[in-house]
Amino acid sequence: MSARKAAEAALQASEQRFRGLADNIDQLAWIADHQWEITWYNQRWHDFTGTTLDEVRGWGWQAVHHPDHVDRVVTSVRRSHASGEPWEDTFPLRRHDGEYRWFLSRAQPVRDANGDVTSWFGTNTDVTDQLAREAQVRLLMREVNHRSKNMLAVVHAVARQTLAISPEDFVARFDQRILALAAAHDLLVDSDWRGVDLGALIRSQLAHFGDMIGARIVLSGPPVRLTSAAGQMIGMAMHELATNAGKYGALRDTQGRVGIGWQASADGLAIEWIERDGPPVEAPARAGFGSRVIG
Template sequence: MDASTRPPLSAAHLSAIVENSSDAIISIDLDGRIESWNAAAQRIYGWSADEMVGRNVWPLIPEDRRDEEAAILERVRNGDLVSRFETLRLGKGGMEIPVSVTVSPIRNADGLVIGASKIASDLREQYDLRQELLQSQRHFAALAQNIPQLAWMADSKGWIFWYNQRWYDYTGTTLEQTQGWGWRDVHHPDHVDRVAQKVQHSWDTGEPWEDTFPLRGKDGNYRWFLSRAQPMRDKDGKLVLWCGTNTDITEEREANERIRMLMREVNHRARNMLSTIQAIVHRSTKSANPELEASIINRIGALSANLDVLSESSWAGADVTAVVRSQIEHLAEKKAQVTIKGKDGIVFKPAVAEALGLAIHELATNAEKHGSLSVAGGGVIVDWRTESGDDGDMFVLDWTEHGGPEVVPSDHEGFGSIILNRYPRMVMQGMSKVDFARDGLRYTLRAPLARMLANGLDIAGNPVSA
C-alpha cells in the first residue's frame, strides 16, 4: 500500500502522537491565544493545559523577546514557516528556559492560515553542557594568554597550528607565517638545523622534547629560551596532540654566567692562597723536616684538587669518579697501577666530596710510600657502589691494595688516621674500617647515601631513595 492509498490517520491517532511527544507542541490562533497544550509543554514550562488553554501566549515570552514573538506571528499570518531557532522562554516560576523552536502555519480546508503550531525542544541540558564548554574555553584562554611562556600546540605529526598571544607579541609574526614549520624563520641560523633534527626525533618517537636555543624577537634581537613539549594521548594511548612552551631564560643565563665568572675568580684566588700557604710552609721549615714539609704541602695540594673539581659545578656538588681521579693525579706514572671500578653518576655535596677527596689522597700517599704502589708489581682497586638494606641505601667504597710489601699497622694515630676514620663519622655520619691484611691494606667506607647526595639527586637528576 503506497501513500496515496493509505487511509488518513484518525484524530485519536494524531492526538496520541502530539500528547506523547517529548517536545512541547502548542497551537495558537492568529491573536496569540493558546488552543492546545500537550504534556511535554507542561513538563517543560510548568503550567498545565487547564492553566494555559485560552490564555494569550505572552506569559511565556520574556520582555526582551516580545518583538521576536510579534515578528514570528506576522510571518505566520503571511504563511511562512519559521525554521528552528534558539531562544528563551519563561517557565511558571519566571525562570528563563533555553529552547529550540519551530513555528508552522495552520491552515483550514480552504488553505487559509488560521493559527500556528509551535514545537519547542528543551535545551537546558545542552545549554548547561555548552556553558561548561564555554567556561572551560574561557579558562584555557585566560591561562594560555596570561602565562609568561610562549605557548603552542601541534598535531600528532608536529604541525603547529596554534600559538598564544605572547608568541605573536614577542616574535611579531602571524599564524600564517609560523604555522607548521614556519617557526624556523625566527630561529638563529647557527642552531635551527640542530633544533629541527632533535624535535623531529620527538615527533617520530612520541618522546617528550626539551631543548635550549635563541629565538629572534620582533626587534631583531635574540633571546634564549628553554623549550619543552609533551605528547597528549587519548584513552587508547594514541598520540593526538603536542603541547609546548618556550620559557625565556636569558636573564638566568646571564646571571649564571656572572656567577661562574665570580666563582672562577674566587677559585683562582683560593688556589693562589693555597699556593702561598705551600710556599710559606716550605720557607718556614727550611728543609729541617722534609717529610713533614712534603706531607703538609701534599695535603694542601689535595685541597686544591678538590677545589678544581668543585669549581667545575660552581660548588653544586662533585661526581665521585672525578674526586677519585683528581686525588691520584699526584701519583704521576704510578696512577696506571690504580684500577677504578666505581659506579658512575653519584654526585656528592661539596663538604662530602672534600672529605672523600682527602681520604683518597691519604690512602694514595700511604700506598705510594709504604704500600702496594711502592713496588712495580703492586696495585690498587678502588671500587664504590650503592647497597640497599634495613638502614636504607648506603654508599660503600673499598680501597683494596695487592701485590705490595707486607703491611704493618702503625702504633699511633696520626693525622692521616683522623682523615680516614674521624672524617667519615663527622661529615658523612658513616663508618670506616682499616684492615691491615697480609696481602695489602683494605679500607672500607660505609655511609648513608641520602645524607651525602647533592640535593638528593644522582648526576642524571634522578631521585635516589634515602
C-alpha cells in the same frame, strides 16, 4: 537548550578560560596537531616575536629560530614526534627587535582514549638571565679556584722561608706574615679583585703603627692602581720593611721617622722607603726573609 548545545557552550567556555589563562602566563605557549604543525600560539608568543599566526602556522616557527640552531631543533622535534615522548630543548628565539634570547622549551603529547597522540601542548620559558648567571658562577668558581691555588702557593712559600730563616720564632713570624697577606687580600676582595690602591695597601701594612701615620710616618705619591699579584707582593714587602723598622730601625725609638714615596712612569713603578733620625743600624749577620722578599 539541547544537550548538544549545552555541551558546545560548555566547550566554548572552557576554551575561553584556557585562552585567558594561557595568555597571562609568563611563558610563550602553543598547540600543535598530531603532525606537530602548530595551530595556535598565546598572545605572549605574538608579542615577543612580532609575528602573526599566518606567518608561523604549521612549521613556520622555524623563521624565528637562530640559523645556527634551527636544524638541531628540527631534528630533536622530529625525534620526539616519531617516538611520542615529551620534548625538551634549549635554544635562542628572535625577538621582534632582532635580539635573540634563550628559551627552555618543552612539549607534552596529548593522547586520546586509545593512547594515540592527538596534539602537543608546548611552552617556551625565557632562561637568558638564568644562563648568564650560571655562566658567571662558573667563571667565579674557576677564578676562586685559581686564586686559592695562588694564595696557597704563597702561604706555602712564606712558611718554608720563615721556617728556614727563623725557626726559633716560627709561629710568631709566620702569624704576622699571614696577617699581612690577609690585610692585602681584604683590600682585593673589597675591590672585587680589580686591583688595589697603593696608598691604601701601604696603610694596611702599617696599621699597627696607625698613630704614627701622618706624623712620624709620611706617605707621598699619586694614585696608583696595582694588580692583584703586584698588590700581594708589594704588601709583603711593606710588611717586612715596617717590621724591620719597628725592631731595628727608625721606629724602634721615639725620634725616628719614615718617608714612603712612590712614582709611576712609563718605565714602571718606583717606591722609596727612607728612614731618618733612628738609632744606628748594624748590618745583619745573615739575610732574612724580608731581604728575600724585597730583593
